[in-house]
Amino acid sequence: MQRRTILKGGAAAAATLALGRPGFAGSHLPVKAGFIYVGPIGDGGWTYEHNEGRLAVEEHFGDQVETVYQESVPEGADAERALTQMALGGADIIFTTSFGYMDPTINVAKKFPDVKFEHATGYKRADNVATYSARFYEGRAVQGTIAGMMTETNKIGYIGSFPIPEVIRGINSAYIHAKKVNPDVEFSVVWAFTWFDPAKEADAATALIEQGCDVILQHTDSTAPQAAAASAGDVITFGQASDMAEYKPLPRVSSIIDNWAPYYIERVQAVIDGSWEPTDTWGGIDSGMVKIGEITDAVPEEVKAKALEIRDSIADGSYHPFTGPLNKQDGSAWLAEGETATDETLLGMNFYVEGLSGTIPQ
Amino acid sequence: MIRLEKRPQPSRAWSYATPVLAVIVTMIAGGILFAVLGKDPVLSIRTIFWDPLFGEFAFYYRGQLLVKAGPLILIAIGLSLGFRAGIWNIGAEGQYIIGAICGAAVGLAFYPMEARWLIFPLMVIAGAVGGFLWAMIPAILKTRFNTNEILVSLLLVYVAEQLLASMALGTLRNPEGSGFPGSRNLQQYDSAANTELIAGTGMHWGVVAALLAVIGAYVLLNRHMLGYQIRLTGQSPRAARFAGVRPRLLVVFCLGASGALAGLAGLFEVAGPAGQISIDFNSGYGFTAIIVAFLGRLHPVGILLAGLLLALTYIGGEAAQATLGLPAAAIQAFQGMLLFFLLAVDVLTNYRMRFGRAEVA
Numbered sequence: 001m002q003r004r005t006i007l008k009g010g011a012a013a014a015a016t017l018a019l020g021r022p023g024f025a026g027s028h029l030p031v032k033a034g035f036i037y038v039g040p041i042g043d044g045g046w047t048y049e050h051n052e053g054r055l056a057v058e059e060h061f062g063d064q065v066e067t068v069y070q071e072s073v074p075e076g077a078d079a080e081r082a083l084t085q086m087a088l089g090g091a092d093i094i095f096t097t098s099f100g101y102m103d104p105t106i107n108v109a110k111k112f113p114d115v116k117f118e119h120a121t122g123y124k125r126a127d128n129v130a131t132y133s134a135r136f137y138e139g140r141a142v143q144g145t146i147a148g149m150m151t152e153t154n155k156i157g158y159i160g161s162f163p164i165p166e167v168i169r170g171i172n173s174a175y176i177h178a179k180k181v182n183p184d185v186e187f188s189v190v191w192a193f194t195w196f197d198p199a200k201e202a203d204a205a206t207a208l209i210e211q212g213c214d215v216i217l218q219h220t221d222s223t224a225p226q227a228a229a230a231s232a233g234d235v236i237t238f239g240q241a242s243d244m245a246e247y248k249p250l251p252r253v254s255s256i257i258d259n260w261a262p263y264y265i266e267r268v269q270a271v272i273d274g275s276w277e278p279t280d281t282w283g284g285i286d287s288g289m290v291k292i293g294e295i296t297d298a299v300p301e302e303v304k305a306k307a308l309e310i311r312d313s314i315a316d317g318s319y320h321p322f323t324g325p326l327n328k329q330d331g332s333a334w335l336a337e338g339e340t341a342t343d344e345t346l347l348g349m350n351f352y353v354e355g356l357s358g359t360i361p362q
Numbered sequence: 363m364i365r366l367e368k369r370p371q372p373s374r375a376w377s378y379a380t381p382v383l384a385v386i387v388t389m390i391a392g393g394i395l396f397a398v399l400g401k402d403p404v405l406s407i408r409t410i411f412w413d414p415l416f417g418e419f420a421f422y423y424r425g426q427l428l429v430k431a432g433p434l435i436l437i438a439i440g441l442s443l444g445f446r447a448g449i450w451n452i453g454a455e456g457q458y459i460i461g462a463i464c465g466a467a468v469g470l471a472f473y474p475m476e477a478r479w480l481i482f483p484l485m486v487i488a489g490a491v492g493g494f495l496w497a498m499i500p501a502i503l504k505t506r507f508n509t510n511e512i513l514v515s516l517l518l519v520y521v522a523e524q525l526l527a528s529m530a531l532g533t534l535r536n537p538e539g540s541g542f543p544g545s546r547n548l549q550q551y552d553s554a555a556n557t558e559l560i561a562g563t564g565m566h567w568g569v570v571a572a573l574l575a576v577i578g579a580y581v582l583l584n585r586h587m588l589g590y591q592i593r594l595t596g597q598s599p600r601a602a603r604f605a606g607v608r609p610r611l612l613v614v615f616c617l618g619a620s621g622a623l624a625g626l627a628g629l630f631e632v633a634g635p636a637g638q639i640s641i642d643f644n645s646g647y648g649f650t651a652i653i654v655a656f657l658g659r660l661h662p663v664g665i666l667l668a669g670l671l672l673a674l675t676y677i678g679g680e681a682a683q684a685t686l687g688l689p690a691a692a693i694q695a696f697q698g699m700l701l702f703f704l705l706a707v708d709v710l711t712n713y714r715m716r717f718g719r720a721e722v723a
Contacts, residue, residue, distance in 0.1 A: 070690075082680055361528065
């Protein structure tokens with residue numbers, strides 16, 4: 001009944017109710033945590049790892065927490081309904097795990113001031129909306145290093161999803177580090193305009209391989225590019241968002257693993273304690289949110305050593321993947337010698353660095 | 363032994379009964395599917411079909427039903443005109459996208475001026491014109507060069523999707539969006555927002571337009587010469603030619619009308635529930651509407667009911683996912699079953715079942 005009143009009565013009634021219910025501490029168990037997924041939980045990548053995080057929450061809290069989820073929710077108008085549904089269903093905290101859920105999350109959060117919302121990879125916050133993301137570009141630096149040293153054709157294919165800053169950062173980071181170890185390297189970027197579409201992803205991978213690429217990097221969520229590389233042979237790939245271990249030791253030679261579990265447990269704990277705040281979290285290799293999956297024996301020792309060195313130097317803070325001198329694609333100066341990129345620039349990154357060919361679609 | 367015997371005329375009674383029968387058979391088969399997945403079949407079916415209408419949160423779901431059914435009905439009405447005359451517009455999804463782009467572009471061009479009396483009507487017109495023009499491409503190619511409108515309209519969907527991406531990333535991108543793709547949110551721009559007419563009911567201008575389209579199509583088909591020509595062409599193209607039907611005009615009219623209605627649906631969606639032009643703004647309404655048109659027997663009232671039914675399976679299906687943990691794929695399979703059984707039981711409309719052995723002719 002309470003939620004019903006909130007939805008009908010609008011802001012005034014909602015504010016009163018919210019005031020009358022300062023926190024959940026002790027009074028309200030189990031806490032209900034909801035998850036909205038952009039793909040199916042069996043995608044083997046992005047959504048799979050978020051779901052692993054959900055399962056970790058269940059395991060960690062046992063009877064104290066109940067979780068619900070909805071998979072393959074389209075980004076846009078349908079997301080708003082899915083979110084409202086979850087809030088009406090009694091969720092206390094809802095994680096929306098894709099960029100496109102940003103406006104729907106903000107809209108629904110306005111209607112449910114006593115429900116906490118957590119939006120992944122976005123930038124809009126409110127009194128009950130926090131954001132979180134991971135510094136995937138740190139993992140891309142490691143990938144780029146391996147890719148640059150391993151390629152024989154000097155052509156590296158990259159399957160982009162959407163040309164948003166997060167994806168562009170990844171391309172730039174991978175390119176910078178591939179170039180560092182192999183000045184002759186060239187990148188071909190294909191935009192799939194989807195997060196998850198095995199058929200499209202496989203097509204993109206095949207096209208890149210036919211153009212002579214012998215390394216495929218992907219920012220899409222399925223294992224289809226891995227399968228395409230496996231059947232083509234002599235092509236290496238990297239697990240995306242998840243370990244994709246079933247393609248070890250070749251074509252998958254390493255991976256970036258998104259490790260959401262600790263964050264989810266921490267945030268649900270904050271709801272239980274009544275200490276939840278609308279924070280902005282951007283975790284990297286150092287905090288364990290980004291993990292580098294096992295580098296297989298298909299990679300020569302010296303390449304592996306170099307990759308691990310990069311990983312460790314990022315982890316201990318002695319190295320930033322975007323360190324000058326770096327120019328933008330059009331040749332204009334971006335970072336001076338020794339200067340590192342600010343988070344603000346990285347969050348809004350909409351340009352390629354010098355040396356990358358092609359244009360960002362617009 | 364069961365034999366099928368072709369009826370001299372399709373059975374009227376069965377043509378009304380088969381959609382209902384299909385829904386019932388889908389419930390049974392779906393129930394079995396859910397039971398195999400380890401869920402309570404009765405509870406699952408109740409969650410999908412009953413709870414959104416009469417359950418605890420029905421006050422919210424009923425409105426959402428209209429939001430979801432509105433564009434489906436609007437597009438399906440347009441498609442049904444052509445389908446009746448044997449003119450196959452499969453690309454409503456593309457016309458929907460272009461309508462949304464044109465309408466949103468007009469609204470955004472005026473930003474931040476406030477003049478609702480001027481801007482919103484202009485957007486509506488731009489949406490309809492956008493969809494209409496996009497549908498004119500297959501129409502003109504068909505009348506001029508006799509190309510196949512099925513292929514042309516379908517392939518233009520992919521062109522429209524690329525245009526949509528380009529608009530979201532470039533021309534229409536929100537200049538205050540920190541480089542992220544997507545236009546300004548029209549919901550936050552009063553002069554352009556397609557708001558709920560009565561708060562909490564889900565009733566927005568798109569739903570009103572859908573209801574008007576149902577009435578308009580009914581009148582057209584039953585009371586108007588053009589409607590008669592459409593029906594006649596579908597039943598017997600040869601007879602239609604003798605009756606003085608101009609087939610080219612009919613192609614242009616049917617594709618144009620369905621394009622304009624799809625464009626309107628896109629505009630109302632982008633200015634209302636979706637709020638902004640984004641890369642993946644379209645969510646398949648244009649294709650689902652084809653199912654709605656056939657489920658509704660290409661009849662305006664049938665389409666109205668079919669649109670509501672399909673919206674119910676979507677909304678109930680989402681609820682079943684969230685509350686019962688049914689996988690999304692099971693819900694999609696369930697919706698697929700509905701169409702499958704509808705086509706399967708259609709055989710009863712055109713054929714009579716005979717028990718016993720065939721007589722030797």
